[in-house]
């Protein structure tokens with residue numbers, strides 16, 4: 033039987049980096065919260081721009097994504113920048129989150145169906161060590177009006193209220209909804225409606 037093609041593999045199989053090679057702005061702003069040299073888990077890391085940025089700052093990075101093609105490009109990007117990252121091809125519904133093992137969990141544009149999102153957020157909190165940081169940026173439903181990137185359905189997007197609930201066990205440092213201009217490759221371009229979260233495990 034023919035194997036079903038992961039749609040992200042098809043996207044990442046194109047020439048170039050779909051979301052560019054520069055890191056996400058919110059991650060750059062907040063990376064100082066992470067313990068120097070700490071271990072970081074990057075969820076839904078795609079072609080690796082955020083993982084490679086963190087590795088270049090001295091963090092030890094494990095990048096997980098369902099796309100083998102994306103993570104192969106992530107390793108190439110790391111090699112070209114002279115840094116090392118660990119990668120794991122896995123659907124997040126099957127990924128085993130090591131408990132209290134990470135100094136940060138980074139979730140940038142990780143838009144999942146709500147039941148899986150709840151599980152992934154809860155396992156992310158468990159995966160953090162005391163003092164570990166959860167960093168997240170996602171589109172919120174208003175993004176459907178801007179049409180400048182992100183999934184085509186509101187259900188996959190996030191809200192302030194949802195993140196407050198999912199991360200209630202953490203000490204919130206940033207929880208904000210914002211409309212901002214994004215330039216991230218050809219995938220994300222222009223005015224965008226986002227929600228951002230940073231919180232620390234008590």
Ligand SMILES: C[S@@+](CC[C@H](N)C(=O)[O-])C[C@H]1O[C@@H](n2cnc3c(N)ncnc32)[C@H](O)[C@@H]1O
Nearest residue numbers: 040051076077078097098099122123124140141
């Ligand atoms: C919009 S891209 C973001 C990539 C990366 N975080 C970035 O900012 O460049 C979303 C990523 O989520 C991954 N993804 C979506 N659903 C997933 C799942 N259930 N398990 C693992 N990865 C998933 C896709 O393969 C894709 O790489």
